[in-house]
Amino acid sequence: MSVVPWTDLQKQEFLAMQFNAQFAHYQEHYPDAQRLIIERAGKPVGRLYVDRWPTQHRIVDIALAAEARGKGIGTAILGDLIQEADSAQKALSIHVEKNNPAMTLYRRLGFETTADKGVYDCMEYQGSAEA
DSSP states (O other): OOOOOOOHHHHHHHHHHHHHHHHHHHHHHOTTOEEEEEEETTEEEEEEEEEEOSSEEEEEEEEEOGGGTTSSHHHHHHHHHHHHHHHTTOEEEEEEETTOTTHHHHHHTTOEEEEEETTEEEEEEOGGGGO
C-alpha cells in the first residue's frame, strides 16, 4: 500500500472535501433520506442512510468502522431493514461496488443483482414485495 506524503492537515482537508462532496450529492439526490449513526455500547461505529420511496426502500449508504466489521452488526441492521421493507411490502435496494467484500453478506441475505451499473451492481431484496 502506498502512503501519500501529506501532512496531517492536508489529510484532514482532503477527507473534509470528500465528505462534503458526498454529502452534497446525497442532499441533491436523496433529500428525504434518514441519516443515522450506528452505535455499539454507546460509541459510534458507523453510519446508515436510508430513503423510503413509494415502491422500495433504498439503502443509500451503510458503512461500519473496520473494528466493528465481522461482529454481526451489519447482518442485524440489514435484517431489520429487510423486515421493515417486507412489512411495507416493498423491495429493499442498494448499490454495491463489485469488489466490496460485503457483497457476500448481501447475497447470503437474499439480495440479487438487478442491474450492472459499471463499477457498481444494483442489488435488491424482493422478499414479500413479490407476493
